[in-house]
Structures are given as structure tokens and as C-alpha cells.
Amino acid sequence: MSFPLLTATAVLPAVGAIATAAVPAKQRTAAKWLALLFSLATLVLAAVVAVRFDPGGGRFQLTESHAWIADFGVRYELGVDGIAVALIALTALLIPFVILAGWHDADPQETGNTRWRPTQGFFALILLVEAMVIISFEATDVFVFYIFFEAMLIPMYFLIGGFGDRAGPHGEKEAATQRSYAAVKFLLYNLVGGLIMLAAVIGLYVVAGSFSLSEIAEARASGSLDMATSTERLLFLGFFFAFAVKAPLWPLHTWLPNAMGEATAPVAVLITAVVDKVGTFAMLRFCLQLFPEASKWATPAILVLALISIVYGALVAVGQRDIKRLVAYASISHFGFIIMGIFAMTSQGQSGATLYMVNHGISTAALMLVAGFLISRRGSRLIADYGGVQKVAPVLAGTFLIGGLATLSLPGLAPFVSEFLVLVGTFTRYPVIGIIATFGIVLAALYTLVLYQRTMTGPVKPSTEGIADLRVRELAVVVPLIGVLIFLGVYPKPLTELVNPAVKHTLSDVHKKDPKPEVEAAHK
Numbered sequence: 007m008s009f010p011l012l013t014a015t016a017v018l019p020a021v022g023a024i025a026t027a028a029v030p031a032k033q034r035t036a037a038k039w040l041a042l043l044f045s046l047a048t049l050v051l052a053a054v055v056a057v058r059f060d061p062g063g064g065r066f067q068l069t070e071s072h073a074w075i076a077d078f079g080v081r082y083e084l085g086v087d088g089i090a091v092a093l094i095a096l097t098a099l100l101i102p103f104v105i106l107a108g109w110h111d112a113d114p115q116e117t118g119n120t121r122w123r124p125t126q127g128f129f130a131l132i133l134l135v136e137a138m139v140i141i142s143f144e145a146t147d148v149f150v151f152y153i154f155f156e157a158m159l160i161p162m163y164f165l166i167g168g169f170g171d172r173a174g175p176h177g178e179k180e181a182a183t184q185r186s187y188a189a190v191k192f193l194l195y196n197l198v199g200g201l202i203m204l205a206a207v208i209g210l211y212v213v214a215g216s217f218s219l220s221e222i223a224e225a226r227a228s229g230s231l232d233m234a235t236s237t238e239r240l241l242f243l244g245f246f247f248a249f250a251v252k253a254p255l256w257p258l259h260t261w262l263p264n265a266m267g268e269a270t271a272p273v274a275v276l277i278t279a280v281v282d283k284v285g286t287f288a289m290l291r292f293c294l295q296l297f298p299e300a301s302k303w304a305t306p307a308i309l310v311l312a313l314i315s316i317v318y319g320a321l322v323a324v325g326q327r328d329i330k331r332l333v334a335y336a337s338i339s340h341f342g343f344i345i346m347g348i349f350a351m352t353s354q355g356q357s358g359a360t361l362y363m364v365n366h367g368i369s370t371a372a373l374m375l376v377a378g379f380l381i382s383r384r385g386s387r388l389i390a391d392y393g394g395v396q397k398v399a400p401v402l403a404g405t406f407l408i409g410g411l412a413t414l415s416l417p418g419l420a421p422f423v424s425e426f427l428v429l430v431g432t433f434t435r436y437p438v439i440g441i442i443a444t445f446g447i448v449l450a451a452l453y454t455l456v457l458y459q460r461t462m463t464g465p466v467k468p469s470t471e472g473i474a475d476l477r478v479r480e481l482a483v484v485v486p487l488i489g490v491l492i493f494l495g496v497y498p499k500p501l502t503e504l505v506n507p508a509v510k511h512t513l514s515d516v517h518k519k520d521p522k523p524e525v526e527a528a529h530k
Contacts, residue, residue, distance in 0.1 A: 013084065015052055015094065015098075015140055016137050018048050019044055019134070019140070020137035022041060026044070034126070037129060040129075045105055045136070048101065048136065049101075051098075052094050052095050052098035055091060055094060059088070061507050066146060067087075068086055070083065070085070071083045080149045081217070082150060083150065083219075086143070087508040088509075089291070089509075090144060092364050093143050093363060094140055094143050094144070096279075097139050099368075100371055104272040104275055105129060107275075108270060108272035111272060112169055135158055135276060138161075139284060142155055142158070142287075148207055148210060148219070149217040152204065155200065155248075155252075155288070158284075163189050163193045165273045165276070166185065167188070170184075170185030189265070191260075191264050191265070195251050199251035200248055202244050203244055203245055203247070206240075206243075206245050209237070209240070209244070222296060223295065223515075238297050238299055239303060241297060242300035243300075245297070246293050252284055253289075255312065256311055256319070257311075262337065263331045263335060266278060266331065266334040267387070271374050272375065278333075278334070279368075279370050280367065282337075283363050286341065286344050286345060286348065289345065289349075290359075290512055295512065295515045298516040309349055309350070309432075309439050311345075312345040312346040313442055316346070317445060318338070319336065320449030320450055328387045328388060329461070330377065332453060333373060336453060343362055343425060343443070344366070344428070346432055347359030347362060347427070350428070350432040351513065352432070352518075355430075355435075358424045358425070358426070358431055361423060361501055362428060364424075365412075365421040366424075368487055368491055369420065369491060371487055372405070372408070374409075376402065376405050376409055380392070384473060391467075391469055391470075392462075393463075393470060394462070395466075398471060399473050399475040400475065405476065405485075406458065409484075409488070410458055412495075413450065414451045418495045419495040420493075423494070423498045
């Protein structure tokens with residue numbers, strides 16, 4: 007029996023969560039280092055998964071399959087394609103930086119309670135989320151996926167509500183109320199989506215007699231599964247609704263600005279750069295593979311919603327006064343690009359969407375974490391409270407600028423490649439949608455550069471005179487992320503070679519081919 011590498015990659019951070027939570031109350035530093043070591047060990051296993059995966063091999067590799075709940079046809083089935091490998095690598099890469107960035111975010115204030123262990127709880131919850139996200143990317147049984155898709159809401163709820171930002175614009179009592187509101191809103195939105203998906207999961211089992219992706223695909227290919235058109239569309243909508251909430255797609259997005267605004271910067275990165283990617287990934291793996299005809303039927307409406315997300319998110323970001331809410335609305339715009347690329351039904355669009363998931367995660371992490379370092383120094387999230395920071399903290403300002411330029415997809419940085427592919431892939435099949443979506447690029451430049459101008463340039467305000475530059479730990483967080491952004495911006499080939507075969511399989515599921523160019527290239 008071969009070593010269960012995929013299971014180990016997901017179980018290791020879960021074991022780390024238990025070990026971290028068990029550290030004695032007074033050993034806070036030990037708990038931090040233990041969590042960091044487990045996250046680094048998980049990164050090593052994720053690297054092994056990436057190395058062992060053969061892009062030219064079968065669709066799902068490193069597979070594991072074991073009987074679980076036999077009476078209900080549930081099997082513990084795992085497997086990865088190139089898209090899943092890329093997102094597992096993203097998750098494993100970001101978690102150590104999230105832990106380092108949040109090194110002091112859960113240090114307890116003086117409470118007189120020596121048994122209270124917020125530090126241990128904070129880092130244990132982060133590792134628990136990592137475990138659930140990774141196994142969600144690996145699951146090839148719909149029921150197994152659903153369990154962890156929903157279970158990750160619980161640790162995220164406590165991370166938002168129990169370990170919220172202390173630098174809000176309100177007093178401590180009102181800030182606690184706002185954190186609680188944001189956490190409950192996050193939980194309710196995603197629970198409603200999950201309950202609707204549960205009904206669709208049960209309906210799928212009734213129709214197909216299985217939760218296994220491979221068994222359902224074989225039944226479709228052999229003709230033994232002939233799903234009625236109306237049934238397929240209803241099931242598709244049940245799955246898509248849950249994924250659109252998680253994504254988040256307009257108009258189901260309103261929980262995100264509250265959650266990111268009230269969470270600490272590392273937890274905000276965990277939300278938008280890691281957890282939300284499960285929604286867009288699931289659109290590719292489950293919506294398109296399980297319901298190909300319904301996916302094509304819903305494409306025009308979904309593209310319109312994605313386009314609204316792009317323009318609406320960017321427009322609202324322009325008018326924000328809160329740094330973290332600005333990044334949240336920018337992410338809504340970026341997720342619109344990702345979903346647009348998925349449902350453009352072209353190889354360029356879907357490859358670009360997958361690259362966008364990875365690149366958006368890295369660029370948002372870089373920008374949000376630097377913003378978090380800035381906010382922790384000044385104690386305010388309001389843009390108006392800053393000015394002239396580049397004169398007193400030039401390294402902080404410089405890294406903030408690079409993160410912002412990556413967010414607006416500057417050529418030479420990783421997001422440019424993915425956004426370009428999404429727009430090209432959309433334009434070849436839906437030119438009007440592609441043209442309108444380009445306004446999102448213009449608006450991205452506006453909100454990013456205005457944010458930098460208002461916070462970093464101009465005369466130094468009295469409130470920012472004492473802001474210190476980045477420290478060694480903070481540089482250890484930011485510099486590697488910027489390095490990855492530059493490397494993938496100049497040389498995206500490792501990612502494209504990894505995801506392109508998986509994209510071809512996805513397009514074959516929905517029986518789509520790339521449209522032929524209107525003007526054939528001249529051959530000499």
C-alpha cells in the first residue's frame with residue numbers, strides 16, 4: 007500500500023492544531039513556534055505533491071479510495087489534478103506567512119486569568135482552517151467535499167468574531183459588537199448557501215446513485231446516467247449558489263467587506279486568499295464536471311453577474327475610506343474576473359482564471375499584510391489618518407506600492423498574466439463582455455494609486471511621524487511574497503504547464519472547444 011500523501015498533507019496541519027491548542031497557557035511563544043513548524047512541514051508535503059504530480063499523466067493522480075459510509079454510498083476518495091495542486095501549493099505557501107504576520111495579534115491583554123489561552127487558540131484555528139481547505143481541494147467524493155466545505159465555517163467564525171481587529175474606528179465595546187456582527191453575517195450567508203447545496207447533494211445521489219466524481223463521469227460516458235434537463239439545472243443552481251456565496255459573487259458578496267474589515271489582517275488574508283478560493287475551484291471541479299449542459303445554459307447570466315462584480319467592486323473600492331474594506335471590494339472585483347474566466351468556456355479563460363486564483367492570493371496577501379503592519383503602528387484603518395508615510399518608513403511604503411501595483415495587474419507582476427488570459431479568453435467568445443470588463447482595469451489603477459497617494463505621499467502628518475519601518479519578522483513575511491509575484495510575472499510557465507492539461511479536461515466535460523480565430527495566421 008502506497009503512502010497516503012494527500013491524506014497526510016491535510017492531516018498534518020490538523021495534528022498541528024491539536025498540538026498547538028494543547029500547549030500550556032503561559033507558553034505562548036512555544037505555541038507560535040509549534041504552529042509555524044507544522045505549517046512549514048505542511049508546505050514541504052505540498053511541495054512533494056507538486057513534484058510527484060505529472061501534468062502529462064492521468065486526470066486525477068495520487069488517488070486514495072476507501073469505504074466510509076457504505077450504506078449511503080459515501081467513500082473517502084481523494085485525488086488531485088493540476089488545478090488542485092496549484093491551489094494546495096498556494097494554501098501551504100501562505101499559511102506560514104499568515105502565522106508570522108499574526109505573531110502578536112492574539113497576545114492576551116491583562117485579564118488576570120492565567121488559564122485563558124487566546125494565543126494557542128488563534129494559531130490552532132488557523133491550522134485547522136488550512137487542513138479543511140486542503141482536503142476540500144483534494145476531495146473527489148461530493149459528500150466528503152461538502153463536509154469540509156461547511157466545517158471550515160466554524161473555525162473561521164471564531165477567528166473573525168473572537169480575534170478581531172483592535173484598530174477599528176469605534177470604541178472597544180462597539181468594536182466587539184461589529185466583530186460579532188461580521189462573524190454572524192459570514193456564518194449565516196455561508197450556512198444558507200451550504201444548506202441549499204446539501205439539498206442538491208442529496209438530489210444528486212438520488213439521481214446518480216453515487217457521490218463519486220469518477221463513477222458519475224463513467225455513468226455519463228456509458229449512457230447509463232441520463233439526467234433530465236430540468237433536474238440537472240436545479241441541481242446545478244443548488245451547487246452554484248453555495249459556491250457563489252463563498253466566491254463571493256455579486257449580489258451574494260455583502261458579508262466579505264464586514265468580515266475582512268473586522269478581522270485582523272492575517273485572518274483577512276486567510277478569508278480572501280485561501281478560503282474563498284474553494285468557491286471558485288468548486289465551480290470548475292463540480293459545476294462544470296457534474297452538470298455540463300446546465301453550466302452552458304447558465305453561462306450568459308453568470309457572465310453578467312461576474313461583469314457586475316468586476317465593475318461594482320472596483321467602483322465601490324474607489325470611494326472607500328477604510329483601507330481593509332477597500333482591499334475587500336477590490337477582491338470582489340478580482341473574483342468577478344476569475345468567475346468570468348471560468349464561464350468563458352475557453353482554454354485561455356479557464357487557464358487565466360486558475361492562475362488568477364493563485365496570483366490574486368499572493369498579491370492580496372502582500373498588500374493586506376503590509377497594510378496590517380501599517381495599521382498596527384497607527385492604530386487606525388482610516389485612509390484619512392495617514393499621509394507622508396514614505397518619508398518616515400520608506401521600505402514599508404515601497405512594499406505597499408509593489409503589492410498595490412500587483413493588485414492593479416501591472417505588467418511584470420504575476421496577476422497581469424492571469425488577467426490578460428481571462429480577458430483574451432472572454433473576448434474570443436463574448437467580445438462585448440470582454441470589452442466592458444476592461445473598465446475594471448482602469449478602476450483598479452484608480453483605487454490603488456489614490457490609496458497610495460493619500461497614505462504614503464504628501465507632507466508627514468503629526469500622527470504618522472513616529473511610524474517605524476518594517477522589522478525583520480515583517481520583512482520575512484513580505485519579501486518572499488514579492489519575490490514570488492515577480493518570478494511568476496516574468497516566468498509563469500511552471501503554473502501554466504501545471505494547469506493547462508486540467509483545463510482541457512474541464513472543457514471536454516462541457517463539450518466546448520476554443521473558437522477559431524476570424525483571421526487565420528498566414529503560413530509562409
